[in-house]
Amino acid sequence: KLEMENKKIRANAELIKVDSETKRPLEGAEFELWNGEKLVGNYTTNKDGKIVVEKLEAGNYYFNEIKAPDHYEINQDQDLSFVIDKDGETKTVTAENKAKTGEVDFTKTDVTNG
Structure with missing residues (x-):
């Protein structure tokens, strides 16, 4: 008998989650975690720029950024997918954001006519 x-x-x-230039951790980025077509949950990065999701079943997953931290823009071009296929391991995905570049408005006034 085989058991x-x-x-x-x-x-x-x-x-x-890190700044793409300084590599500094970014707090407050919001992500969805998907397993194929199934939404696993919504998560927000902590002060260390991290999200940890435990005890995921085997499968193909990906993070989808839905809100960038303040003063940053969402990076649509990064692959945040990973595969769970070994028991007990931790898969790490790094997501980068670029800081928004500001626009400066200034008015030049001529001294002679105001």
Whole structure:
């Protein structure tokens, strides 16, 4: 008689959000985590720029940024996908944001006629 234990794979995912130039962690970025077509949940980066999601089942996942931190823009061009396929591991994904470049309005006044 052969007995096999069928254990579900469970692993963790960590997203690290950083400034694309300084590599400084960014707090307050909001992400959705998807497993294929299924929304797993919504998460916000902490003061260390991190989101940690524990005990994910095996599958193909991706983070989708829905709100950038203040003064930053969402980076649409990055691949934030990962695969959970080994029990107990932690998959780490790094997401970068560029700071918004400001616009300066100034008015030049001629001294002679105001």
